[in-house]
Amino acid sequence: MDRRDFIxxxxxxxxxxxxxxxxxxxxxxxxxxxxxATEAQAEAAAAAERAPGRALTVAPGGQPAVITPNGATxxxxxxxGVKVGxxxxxxxxxxxxxxxxxxxxxxxxxxxxxxxxxxEGDRLRLYVSNRxxxxxxxxxxxxxxxxxxxxxxxxxxxxxxxxxxxxxxxxVRHPGTYMYHPHYDEMTQIAxxxxxxxxxxxxxxxGPRVDRDFALMTHEFRLDVGARRPDPTEMKDFNVxxxxxxxxxxxxxxxxxxGERVRIRFGNLSPMDHHPVHLHGLWFxxxxxxxxxxxxxAQRPDTTVLVPTGSTRVIEFVPEELGDWAMHCHMTxxxxxxxxxxxxxxxxxxxxxxxxxxxxxxxxxxxxxxxxMGGMGEMEMPIPPNSLPMRGAHGPASYVDMGGxxxxxxxxxxPDGADPRAWFQHPAGTVAGPADAxxxxxDGVTAPAPARARRASADEHTAxxxxxxxxxxxxxxxx
Amino acid sequence: MRLGWYSLFxxxxxxxxxxxxxPDVARVRELTGVQRLAAVADVEVDxxxxxxxxxxxxxxxxxxxxxxxxxxxxxELRATLRELGVARGRLMQxxxxxxxxxxxxxxxERNSRFELRVEYDLTSAILAPRRARAAAPELTAARFHAxxxxxxxxxxxxxxxxRVQASEQQLALAQRMLDTHAAGRDAARAMYAAGNVPELNVxxxxxxxxxxRITVAELExxxxxxxxxxxxxxxxxxxxxxxxxxxxxxxxxxxxSIPTAVEQDVIEASLDLRETRERLxxxxxxxxxxxxxxxxxxxxxDLHALNGNPEDDPMGSSGWRFGGGxxxxxxxxxxxxxTTRALQAEFDALLERFYGQAVDLRSAARxxxxxxxxxxxxxxQYQTVxxxxxxxxxxxxxxxxxxxxxxxxxxxxxxxxxxxAQLAHVETLREYWSATAEMTALLAGKQxxxxxxxxxxxxxxxxxxxxxx
Numbered sequence: 001m002d003r004r005d006f007i008x009x010x011x012x013x014x015x016x017x018x019x020x021x022x023x024x025x026x027x028x029x030x031x032x033x034x035x036x037a038t039e040a041q042a043e044a045a046a047a048a049e050r051a052p053g054r055a056l057t058v059a060p061g062g063q064p065a066v067i068t069p070n071g072a073t074x075x076x077x078x079x080x081g082v083k084v085g086x087x088x089x090x091x092x093x094x095x096x097x098x099x100x101x102x103x104x105x106x107x108x109x110x111x112x113x114x115x116x117x118x119x120e121g122d123r124l125r126l127y128v129s130n131r132x133x134x135x136x137x138x139x140x141x142x143x144x145x146x147x148x149x150x151x152x153x154x155x156x157x158x159x160x161x162x163x164x165x166x167x168x169x170x171x172v173r174h175p176g177t178y179m180y181h182p183h184y185d186e187m188t189q190i191a192x193x194x195x196x197x198x199x200x201x202x203x204x205x206x207g208p209r210v211d212r213d214f215a216l217m218t219h220e221f222r223l224d225v226g227a228r229r230p231d232p233t234e235m236k237d238f239n240v241x242x243x244x245x246x247x248x249x250x251x252x253x254x255x256x257x258x259g260e261r262v263r264i265r266f267g268n269l270s271p272m273d274h275h276p277v278h279l280h281g282l283w284f285x286x287x288x289x290x291x292x293x294x295x296x297x298a299q300r301p302d303t304t305v306l307v308p309t310g311s312t313r314v315i316e317f318v319p320e321e322l323g324d325w326a327m328h329c330h331m332t333x334x335x336x337x338x339x340x341x342x343x344x345x346x347x348x349x350x351x352x353x354x355x356x357x358x359x360x361x362x363x364x365x366x367x368x369x370x371x372x373m374g375g376m377g378e379m380e381m382p383i384p385p386n387s388l389p390m391r392g393a394h395g396p397a398s399y400v401d402m403g404g405x406x407x408x409x410x411x412x413x414x415p416d417g418a419d420p421r422a423w424f425q426h427p428a429g430t431v432a433g434p435a436d437a438x439x440x441x442x443d444g445v446t447a448p449a450p451a452r453a454r455r456a457s458a459d460e461h462t463a464x465x466x467x468x469x470x471x472x473x474x475x476x477x478x479x
Numbered sequence: 480m481r482l483g484w485y486s487l488f489x490x491x492x493x494x495x496x497x498x499x500x501x502p503d504v505a506r507v508r509e510l511t512g513v514q515r516l517a518a519v520a521d522v523e524v525d526x527x528x529x530x531x532x533x534x535x536x537x538x539x540x541x542x543x544x545x546x547x548x549x550x551x552x553x554x555e556l557r558a559t560l561r562e563l564g565v566a567r568g569r570l571m572q573x574x575x576x577x578x579x580x581x582x583x584x585x586x587x588e589r590n591s592r593f594e595l596r597v598e599y600d601l602t603s604a605i606l607a608p609r610r611a612r613a614a615a616p617e618l619t620a621a622r623f624h625a626x627x628x629x630x631x632x633x634x635x636x637x638x639x640x641x642r643v644q645a646s647e648q649q650l651a652l653a654q655r656m657l658d659t660h661a662a663g664r665d666a667a668r669a670m671y672a673a674g675n676v677p678e679l680n681v682x683x684x685x686x687x688x689x690x691x692r693i694t695v696a697e698l699e700x701x702x703x704x705x706x707x708x709x710x711x712x713x714x715x716x717x718x719x720x721x722x723x724x725x726x727x728x729x730x731x732x733x734x735x736s737i738p739t740a741v742e743q744d745v746i747e748a749s750l751d752l753r754e755t756r757e758r759l760x761x762x763x764x765x766x767x768x769x770x771x772x773x774x775x776x777x778x779x780x781d782l783h784a785l786n787g788n789p790e791d792d793p794m795g796s797s798g799w800r801f802g803g804g805x806x807x808x809x810x811x812x813x814x815x816x817x818t819t820r821a822l823q824a825e826f827d828a829l830l831e832r833f834y835g836q837a838v839d840l841r842s843a844a845r846x847x848x849x850x851x852x853x854x855x856x857x858x859x860q861y862q863t864v865x866x867x868x869x870x871x872x873x874x875x876x877x878x879x880x881x882x883x884x885x886x887x888x889x890x891x892x893x894x895x896x897x898x899x900a901q902l903a904h905v906e907t908l909r910e911y912w913s914a915t916a917e918m919t920a921l922l923a924g925k926q927x928x929x930x931x932x933x934x935x936x937x938x939x940x941x942x943x944x945x946x947x948x
C-alpha cells in the first residue's frame with residue numbers, strides 16, 4: 001500500500017468521530033504549518049529589514065541600498081577618507097530553516113558574511129580577524145586591486161594565523177557586483193559557508209534608477225540527514241541548496257511593487273554547481289556580470305538566468321502582475337532539500353505484495369513513492385532530527401512541495417506597507433481549478449479514463465505475475 | 480570357641496546384607512538430592528514407559544521437567560540403577576559361609592553298615608567376614624557411580640534441551656530473515672515489472688532468497704536432530720515425541736554464578752573421586768584377605784559317625800560310634816603371593832588414576848569456569864550492547880528510509896544484520912547455559928563430557944569385584 005493510500009484508508013476505516021477529529025487535527029496542523037512557514041519567511045524578511053548599515057550606503061543618484069534577504073550589510077566607518085570595516089572569520093551556529101541547523105563557518109556570526117557596499121572610487125580598509133582553528137585569507141573576487149591584496153595564501157600573502165588580524169586596503173575603481181571568500185583551504189572554508197558579496201555602486205549612475213536592489217548568494221552544502229556539520233569533502237552530491245545560506249521556507253520573500261524597477265544581484269560560490277535561477281511571471285534582462293556592465297545592445301530578455309559557479313549575474317525587471325511568484329533554481333534536485341540519491345525507484349510499481357511481506361519483517365515500514373513523490377513533505381512519519389528531506393511548506397492553496405533554493409517574489413501595489421507574511425489574494429476567477437464537464441464537452445475535450453479503470457489494468461498485470469510466482473511460494477521452507 | 484565367634488560374626492554380617500537394593504537407590508537419591516528416580520528396586524523390568532513421564536511429556540516442557548522425565552524414563556540410567564543389584568549380590572555372596580561337606584559311605588569291608596562324615600572348611604569360614612568386608616566398598620562405589628550417572632544424565636538432558644531451544648529460536652530467526660529476502664525479491668520483481676530496474680536486480684534478489692531457503696532447511700534439520708537427541712535421553716517414542724517447549728532461552732544474569740573456591744568445591748563434591756576411593760579401599764581389603772589366605776593353613780574339620788561295630792557281629796549289631804578329625808593344608812608353596820601382588824599392583828594403578836582424576840577435576844573446574852565466564856561475557860555483550868545496537872541501526876535506517884535517504888534494500892539489509900546479531904546471541908545463550916549446566920554438574924560431583932579428560936579417568940578400575948579369590 002502506498003503511504004498516501006494508507007493514510008487515506010486509515011481515515012475511511014476510522015469512525016466518523018475519529019475521522020472528524022483527525023480532519024480537524026490535520027486542518028489545524030496544516031494551518032499551523034502554513035502559519036509557521038509564513039512566520040519563517042516573515043522572520044527572515046524582518047531580519048533583512050533590520051540589517052544594519054543600510055542607510056549609510058545609499059549610493060549616488062538616489063540609488064537604494066542593497067537588501068540582503070536573511071542577511072546583513074557590513075557597517076563601514078569613514079576614517080580620514082577611508083571606509084573601514086571589520087570581518088571576523090569564525091564558526092557559526094546557522095539555521096538553514098526551522099528544523100535544520102548546522103555548525104557552519106562564516107563571517108561576523110553569519111553565513112553568508114555581511115554584504116559590503118561601497119561606491120566607485122572608495123578606499124576600503126578591511127580588517128580580517130581569524131577566529132578559526134586554522135589559517136584563512138580573504139580573496140576579493142572580481143575586484144581589480146594590488147596583487148598583494150588579492151588574498152591568495154602562499155601566492156600573494158601568508159595565511160592569517162588563528163587569532164591574528166590582517167588588514168586589506170585597496171580602492172574600488174570599478175563599479176559592479178563582486179564577492180569575497182577565503183583562498184586558504186577553500187574546499188573546507190567555502191563548503192562550510194564562508195562567502196559574501198561586495199557591491200560597488202557607480203559614482204555616476206548607469207541605466208535607469210532601480211527601486212529595489214537585492215543581493216542573493218547561491219550556494220550548496222552537503223549536510224547528511226541527522227548530521228550537524230556540512231561535509232567539506234563532498235564533491236558531487238549536494239543536498240542543501242541555498243539563497244543566502246537559507247532554504248525554503250526559511251528564505252525571506254522579496255517584496256516589490258508592481259511597476260517598480262527591481263534589480264537582483266546573484267552570486268554563486270557553490271563548490272560545483274551552476275544554478276539556472278528561474279523567475280515566474282516576468283521576464284528580465286541580465287545587465288551585468290562580475291566582469292562589468294553588459295551593453296544594452298547585448299542584453300536579451302530571459303526568464304531564467306544561469307549563474308555559473310564563481311560568477312555573479314545581475315538582472316533587472318519591472319513586474320507587471322501582482323501575486324506571489326516563485327523564484328527558484330531550475331535544477332529539480334536543488335529544490336528537494338536533503339533528498340537522498342540512489343534509492344531504488346518504485347514509481348509505478350505494485351508494492352502490495354511487498355507491503356504484506358514487510359508487515360512480518362518490519363511493521364513500521366510503509367512503501368513510499370509508488371505514485372510519485374509530490375506529497376512526501378506532507379507525510380506524518382518519523383524522520384531523523386535536524387533534517388528537512390523533501391520538505392517544503394504549506395502554502396495558501398496546498399502544500400508547496402519545493403524547498404531548497406526557492407523563494408517567493410511578492411509583487412504588491414503598496415510594497416512598503418505590505419505584510420510580508422500575507423499571501424496574495426487572487427481576484428475571483430483567476431485561480432486554476434477543476435474543469436467544468438459541460439465546458440469540456442463544449443470545447444471538445446474528452447477526459448481520460450477514470451483512475452479506477454487504469455488501476456484494474458494494473459491489477460490484471462499483477463495477477464499474472466502472482467500466478468507465475470506462486471509455485472516457489474508454496475514450497476515448505478517459506479513461512 | 481574361637482570358631483564359634485567367627486561363625487556367629489559371619490552369619491550376622493550376611494544377615495545384614497539384604498537382597499533388596501532399595502537402600503542403594505535411596506542412597507543415590509540422597510547423594511544427588513533428587514526427589515524421584517525410576518522405580519527399579521524390587522520391580523520387574525516393564526517395557527512400558529513411566530506413566531508419570533508420559534504425563535509430563537504431555538505438558539509444555541521446561542528444562543527441569545525434561546530432567547525429571549529422563550530420571551524416570553531413561554533406560555540407560557535405569558540399567559545403571561539396576562546394576563546396583565550386581566554389587567549388592569556380590570557383597571552378599573562374599574560374606575556367605577562355606578557349606579559343609581557331607582559324605583555317606585557304605586563300608587562292609589570295615590564291618591559297618593555305613594559311615595557318615597561331615598567336613599567343614601574352617602579356613603573359608605574364618606575368611607568369609609573379611610571377604611564380605613572387602614566387598615562392601617564395591618557396593619558403596621557402585622552407589623557413587625550410579626549417583627554420578629544421575630548427575631551426568633541431568634547435565635546431558637539440560638544441554639540437549641538448550642540445543643533444542645536454541646535451534647528452534649534460530650529457525651524462527653532464519654525464517655524471519657527469509658522473509659526479508661522474500662520482501663527484497665518481491666520488491667525487485669515489482670520494480671522490474673514497472674520498468675524501473677533491470678532484470679539483474681530481480682535475478683540477484685531471487686537467488687539470494689533461494690540461498691536463504693537452504694539455510695532455513697538446514698536449521699529445520701538441526702531442530703529435528705536436536706529433538707531426536709533429547710528424545711533418546713528422555714526415553715521418549717511414539718506419541719511422547721510430540722512435546723512442545725516452554726519459552727525461549729532465558730537471558731544471562733548480570734553476573735555468572737561461580738563459587739570463589741571452585742576447584743576445592745569440585746574436588747570435595749566429586750562422586751568420581753569418592754567412587755575411586757571406595758574401590759581403592761576394596762582393593763586394599765582384598766589384598767589383605769589374599770595375604771591372610773596366603774599364610775593361613777587350609778583347615779578343615781570333620782565329624783564322622785559309624786553305624787555298626789566290627790568287633791561284634793558286623794551285620795547284626797547296631798549303634799553309632801563317633802569320631803572327628805582335622806586336616807591342615809600347609810602353606811608351603813602357595814601363599815597367594817601372585818594374587819596379592821596383582822591386587823597390590825591394581826591398587827597402585829588405581830591410586831595413580833585417583834591422583835590423575837584430581838588433577839583432571841581441577842582442570843575441568845578451571846575450564847568450566849573459563850567457559851562460563853567467556854560465554855557469559857559474550858552473551859552479555861550481545862544482550863546489552865550488540866543486539867540493542869543493531870536494533871538501533873535498524874531504527875535509524877528506518878528513519879533514513881522515511882527521509883528517503885536509503886531504499887528498501889538498505890532497510891532490509893539492516894534488518895538482516897539485526898537478525899544475524901540475534902542469531903549469534905542465541906548461540907551465546909546456548910553456550911552459557913550449557914557451560915552453566917557443566918559447572919553445576921561438576922559441583923554436584925560429576926565431571927561430564929565437554930571438559931577434556933586425561934587417561935587417568937578413562938578407567939575406574941571397577942571390574943573384578945568378585946575376582947582374585
